[in-house]
Amino acid sequence: MNGDPRPIGVFDSGMGGLTVLRALTARLPDEHFVYLGDTARLPYGTKSPDTVRAYALQATHLLLGEDVKMVVIACNTASSVGLEALQEGLAPVPVIGVIEPGARAGVAATRNKRIGVLATESTVKGGAYARAIHRLMADAEITQLPCQVFVALAEEGWADTRATTAAVEDYLEPLFARPDAPDTLVLGCTHFPVLAGAIQRHVGDTITLVDSAETTAAAVAETLANSTLQAGISGAPRTVRFFATDSPERFARIGAIFFGQDIDDGAVTLVDLKMA
Template sequence: MAGDGRPIGVFDSGMGGLTVLRALAARLPQERFVYLGDTARLPYGTKSAETVQAYALQATRLLLGEGVKMVVIACNTASAVALAVLQEFWDPVPVIGVIEPGARAGVGATKNKRIAVLATEGTVKGGAYAQAIKQLMAEVHVIQQPCQVFVALAEEGWADTPATLATAAHYLEPLFQGPDAPDTLVLGCTHFPVLADAIRRTIGCGVALVDSAETTAVAVSEALTKGGLASAGEGGGPAIRFFATDSPERFARVGAIFLGRAIDEGDVELVDLLKS
């Protein structure tokens, strides 16, 4: 049976979603991808829900125009406020966010029913992870820890510096002390997998560390199989195409930190979502 060679669309407000793309490409090497970073309007976390929904519709309209077979929202804020809107608007195109897979993996990992979520201030205030986790396990205790500073550290590429370790200690050590400490930590921001080593050194080996990028890749793989959308590898063309709404140079430079490999500035196409 022939596979579906159309690409998978992935979008984020900026570069953090490239950690999701990295996980997707590793798990699904036969697939092609179109990645859009809305770098002109980041961060989404400070915007109203209505504004983020409008941005998300514009982003997905561009991706659908590129012929994608599925959309992955590689942004926690957009996943929290726009997933249902996009699923309804673009039905029957599958749309997958990062929060539900991360929540499901967190619930699957915890043994003492105490889960910590490390996220940006906007994601914590919105409470999307806590809500998603409690829908799966009502009796669980969720501790949310905002850590906006990690975003800047990740974008600087400071994965394992004294500043990063000090920040991790400041935010995480108080959470993981005592007999009632969480046994699971969900990385609730797509920037944070870049800092996983520093986080692990802080919390120790006894805490389950859930990477929403990895768990989203698993969810996408399952959805492709279930929907008969998996590629047989015959799609042709470049494996990844990149779009950005501002500064292809910065996208390529900073994005390489999150993707884990160099990005050629010439491979990043500048787009205007208002005209798409």
């Protein structure tokens, strides 16, 4: 079957987007991928919208240089402030963010129409999740909670430590002490699934955690199916290439936690986005 063998480009401020790449590689076994982690400049969540948009443009410029056929913004902050600009600027290359798929999954999961969004400061301030959820469920009650420390914990690979437990308790105890507590939590940052175990233990099994990675992978698969961009079945082995803007060795070591499989540090290319 003939198709388009060019890779799909994926980028994030660091390693959190590897959770999205993990879902993509599982969902799309015949596709090739290029992943960029802007590890030198993370976290994006504390940066201004203009700065994040500038970083996102630099990241996509590098990916386009690798001849990608589609761009996946595997970063909630960049999706919240830069998706529309990138969709316009990169046309006709499709650009997919993680917020709309995450909102859709949250709406599908809730039973009491109360949804909590755990995200970075920038994503919360931008309000993109609230807008996306309300488009789908106008009467939803949404609580957005900035959990910036979660990003640093995830980037250290601290999925289950005393520091992680303490941070989860400090952030979430006030929310779940309220009578109008949500029954669904959207993990509104691709770093946060690494901490999902600690979060679930604190809130209990009656609270649904929503990770947008699987829903984003489904959106990418749908876009490919409705276009002429599918790779087709070539029989050639799948390739996944990695770029990082700082410390390829650390990217490979910690990134394996997010990606769910080993990453050879020799397979991670160091790049300077300002020179891309």
